[in-house]
Amino acid sequence: MPQTPHVERHFTAGETIRDIVIGMSDGLTVPFALAAGLSGAVSSTSIILTAGLAEIAAGSIAMGLGGYLAARSDAEHYTSERLREQQEINEKADAEKAEVMDIFISYGLSQQESAPIVEALSKHPEAWIDFMMRFELGLEKPDPKRALTSALTIAASYIVGGLIPLSPYFLFSPASTALQISVVATLLALLIFGYVKGRFTGTKPFRSSIQTALIGGLAAAAAFLIARLISR
C-alpha cells in the first residue's frame, strides 16, 4: 500500500520553489525600483550601479541570512514544543486525552465516536505526541538541512533577479536611456517569472504574471516619484 508519496514530493518541491519565489520577487523588484528611482534624480549611471550593486549585496545577504535563521528557529521551536508536549503527556495524560477528545468533538464527532481514537493514541505515546504536534499546534517536523539550502536559494535568486534590471546600466548611458531598457527587460522578466510562479504555486499563470508585473511596476513608480520629488 503506498504511503501517500505524492504528499512528500509536493512538499519538498514546494519549499525550494517558495525560496526561489521569495528571493526572485524581491530581487527583480527592489533593485529595479531603486535604479529607476535614482534615474529620476541623477544622470550618472555609475552612482546608480554603485547603489544598485550595494543594494543587491545587502538584500541578498539580509534575505539569505534571514531565511537561514527563520528555518533554524522553526526547527528549534519544533523541538522545544515537542519536548513540552511529551512532558504534558507523561504528567497530565488525562488532560491531554481530554484535549484529543475535544479536537474530534470540534470536528463534529460524538463523544462515543471519539473515545476509540483517544484509546488507540494513548497506547502509542510517540504517535500521540506527533499527533498533538500536528493537530493541536499545527506544527510539522522541519527538515534540519533546510536552513542552509533555504539561505543559499533565497540569496542566489535575489542576485539573479537583481542583475536583470541593473544590467542595462552597465551597457547604456545616460541613465535615462538605460532606464528605458531596464523597464522593458524587467517587465518582461516579471511577466515570465509571474507566469512560471503561477504554474508552480497553483494560481492561474496569466493572472500571476500580470500581478507580479504590477507589483514591480508600482514599487518602481513610487520609488521613481519619491526620488524625483526629493531631488527637485
Next chain:
Amino acid sequence: MPQTPHVERHFTAGETIRDIVIGMSDGLTVPFALAAGLSGAVSSTSIILTAGLAEIAAGSIAMGLGGYLAARSDAEHYTSERLREQQEINEKADAEKAEVMDIFISYGLSQQESAPIVEALSKHPEAWIDFMMRFELGLEKPDPKRALTSALTIAASYIVGGLIPLSPYFLFSPASTALQISVVATLLALLIFGYVKGRFTGTKPFRSSIQTALIGGLAAAAAFLIARLISR
C-alpha cells in the same frame, strides 16, 4: 470545557508578530546597508537620502504587496484544495478511507485501532474533509481578512525600520559623520529589535539580539565593501 482557546490566541498574535518581524528585519537592514554602502562611494548626503528613501518606498511596497498576494494565494489554494478533497470523498470514498487508515498506521496504530476512526470520520463528511486538509495536506484554513492586515503591517514595519538608519543622513553632514551615527543607532535598534523578537518567537532573547545585529552588520559591511570597490 474550554475549546483550547490558547491555540487560537497564540496563532493570531503569532501572525501579526511574524509580519512585523518580516518587515522590520529587512527595513532595518537593507536601507542601513545601502546608505552605508553609498557612504563608501559618495560624500553627498542628498544622494544617499534620495537612494535611501527610494529604497524604502520600493521595499515597503514590494514587500507589502508581496505579503498581500501571498496571503490571498494561500486562501485560494486552500479553497481549491478543499473542493478537490470534497470531490474525492464523494467520488472515491473507499480510496479516501484507505488514506485515513494509512495516516494512522503511519503513526504506529494497528489496522484494528484505526478502523473506528475511519468509521467515525466517514459519517461526518465535512469533518472528514477538514481532517484530510489538515492531516494529509498540512493546510490550515486561512483568515480571509489576513491579506490586507498582513500587507499593511509588513509595509509599515519596513518604513519604520528603514527610517531609523536613514535619519542621521537628514541631520548630519558629511556622509562619513552621518554614517557613524547611523551605525550606532542601527546597531542599537537591531539589538533591541532582536531581543524583543526573541521574546515573542521563543528564541533566547540575548541570542536573538546578537544574531539580528550580526545579520544587519554583515549585510551592511558587504554593501559598504562592494560600493567602495566599484567607486575606486
